[in-house]
Amino acid sequence: MSAWAVGKRTPRIDSIGKVTGKAIYADDIKLPGMLYGKVVRTKYPHAKILNIDISEAKRVKGVEAVLTAKDIPGVNRVGVAITKDQPIIADDKVRYMGDALAIIAAHDLRTAQFAASLIKVEYEVLPVIEDPEEALFEASVKIHDKGNLICHHKVRKGNIDAGFSEADIIVERKFETQMVEHSYIEPESAIAEPLDDGGVRVFGCMQNIYTSRRILAQVLNLPMNKVVCVQTTMGGSFGGKDDAMNILACRVALLALATGKPVKITYTRDESMIDSYKRHPYKMYYRVGLKNDGTITAAEIKIYANGGAYASMSEFVTWRSVVHATGPYRIPNVSTDIYAAYTNLNYTGAMRGFGSPQIALAYETLMDECAEKLGIHPYEIRKKNLLRTGDTTATGQVLDGKVSLNEVVDAVCEASDFINKYTEYKNNRARPGIRKRGIGLACSYRGVSLGAEGVDYGTCFLKLEEDGTLIISIGITDMGQGARTVQAQFAAEILGLTLDRISVLDINTSRAPDSGPTVASRGTLISGNAITNAAQKIRRNLELACEQLIGKTSSGFIFENNMIINPENGRAVSIKDAAAKAIKMRLPIHAEGFYPAPQTSWDEATGQGLAYFTYVYGANVAEVEVDMETGKVNVLKVWASHEVGKAVNPEGVEGQIYGGIAMGLGLGILEEFEFKNGVPQTTNFDEYLIPTSMDIPEIECRIVENPDPIGPFGAKSIGEPTNELAAPAILNAIFNATGKRISETPANLEVVLLGHKLKR
């Protein structure tokens, strides 16, 4: 098929509104008679609630509602994965500092804040658990009645003992990663409005509005057709506006239904930091056996994931980790166990990468350590063990699609001159000098979409208008990743329309059918296939109309530039006229698109199965300069190569790569959400350090395209794989420069200089 729109560098169709300030974000919305809400939170991270006295708060002039858990008409235990354990408002106990005790609606925010200060709570304070391994001790206090284990996943392949006995060397290492905040620029905000039919409409920056609606219906005890969720323009999400926004949506909806008036809550940055979920900190114990020539014979892995106060996505995040824990390598004997445990920290859930950035830090830095121990170049040890087409993964899946690992690794190594520079910098370690250069490589493979964790399909509605313009309605959302633009490109490609003729509707749960959540880097593949399916149906009817207008053709009509051309006779007609003709012929020019993803499978007992229906492959090289006196790491340049199937919008792919590396740099050397006895210490961007534009290095992209038979026009995904490689590449570069192995993140000044964090 000719590439008319797919594959072209395309500016975002929503960019003008954003850069001119015209885009409407949730907090911009003001409804007549709207009240302002406030969440009253716990003073202790872990305590039984003995009594809540709201009487004084209720008497404040201007206060219209003070609600506690008792006022919730439906369920008060929600969750986005399997376990439903999180209260909208805490009832029996509080489990982390973000827990709400009451919610207030008042005429203005200050009145609500004042009323909040009058609420009296009696607590019975309980011991605080911060560490997931400690949480699983028999003697530890139970955070939930069922105990502190959220889940346990395993993978068993081959014979681990035989594998280690074949090995010439065995390398063991413990790794620890930190808690990371999503740091979306727009804090959580939602407005609920009571409807005439007894229902409620919620506007807000919910990432997955269909999940929000399901939870709202359960909490409010309303049928789903009376709950309407509308997604406003999103100021970033990175996986972070799922649970936290579902719960905020419930809080504003409860207040709106109690008062009969619209209610808005917008969290301040500090509230957002305290309330919202984070990336799981992992404690990882890796043991790898290798032969002297670098061949890996066995890997034994045990991981403890810090799930925080509630289960959230822990079951699925850790499942992705268990599938990918051995990295993109051919390992015949594998035993992996991962446990997620409750603690009294912020609960942890979905964040870009979803359980893969943590394990990539472990297996990719360990691979360099093994190479060093065996005297093999890091490039060589990877080439020896990288998965190739036809190989079997740790979960027993045969990779019958094209495996592009060698291509992406070679692309970044060539572009960066990695092989020579690594040796040069290694030889330079012993020479005098305060500033040392280093270069590091990291690569990964990643399952696309939900895999065996969920039901996977996409659906949409396309409506061609009589003037030749098109409206797309689809439940896969745009939170800044450029989904609307690629969705429009797919329709444009098939229908020959220019992008200015295409509108992608705002998402409203009552209009577009559910296509599942916009997560797991599935947006392009799932929405692209659904849109392609619908657009083909419309195209077929336009072709029937064209046969009458410009004659039949056996070589197929050409759809391009808002025109349809018969290549056999050169005659052409505008899409507008073709649409008008189709209508006269009583042929529909609207269509539903549907795409069921291929089946996946999983055996929980053995940890074997067809985990994902396809995979993507990526590699990063990072070059750094380390100040040997202060431990300061200056990231000079990052090279990134990703195999994406087909780059629908190369500009969007590059944008994802730049952003993913910036976040990866934060994970690697800057960010840490810190606690003191369960109380968050870094609740704003003065102390929680994300990279500034000054810290982000030059980034060079090499996009590799090996079209996938499953993807629309061959496209797979790019959002998350970009976020799992920069940190291990930087840590490997620091090792190359200094000879010091870092096995905890962030590699901040103290860690780089002293090799460990100082006890604070």
Place this chain on the structure above:
Amino acid sequence: MKEFMVFVPRSVDEALEFLDTEKGSVILAGGSDLVVKLKERKLTPKYVVDISHIDELRFIKEDGDYIVLGPLMTHEELRLSPFIMEFAPILHEALSQLGSPQIRNIGTIGGNIVTASPVADSVPPLFVLDATLKLQKKSGKRVVHISEFGIGPQKTIIERNELLTEIKFKKMGAHEVGFFRKLGQRKALSIAKVSVAMWAMVKNDTIEDISIALGAVAPKVVYAKNGMSTLKGKPITPENIKEAANVIAERDCSPITDIRSTVDYRRAMTSSLFIDGCERVFGVSVEV
């Protein structure tokens, strides 16, 4: 619900009159620090006196051998001032590392001084430049040395009815060199883990006079007195600089462990920053 009233004086006299009669006021210049404290209710004043419209407090001028600054000069205005570049390069260097363009555009030098944070980037340079501050109240004025002004974190000797109206220091001339070094975790918007400012008068490769100030290693910005006496009158040699660096780390620092760093790291880094700065301005290479 009114939380506080805002008073906007148009002249120093008007401001001093108000401060003299009304208790419970806080002063707003740029607001980069104050507004955060008000939002977090760490301060709950009765009045906010917004002095940002008092034009007579916004100036930079030469006065013989001296430079005189109005406290409302923003960090960015000063950073770009040719006077500062020429006669106080140490301050220019510090302002270039302060905050971000947004903060430099709104924050003022007076605010940076009066806030009395031990990590304030403009204060160590003013210590080594021997700056004096003019404090005015309705009934009179006094001039104090910058080192006497701050007495602890967010604590100064300024009285509630006084206003900082002038900052004055001597121009740097021939034979005078200096630096400001700061260590933060990232390249912008970085709060110092440690900072060091130095000024020295050098003749015939000998340090005739020297001043060293340290930020973030004590409850307030402090002079490194032991380090200064170690180097004064000494020839510039790697050994002397190294010795002074050790003395500074061991005897002049009294750092704490907080969210930004730890005692041991801060101590080590003070010495390291000092050596790094000296290497550049003195053109020597110190083995460590």
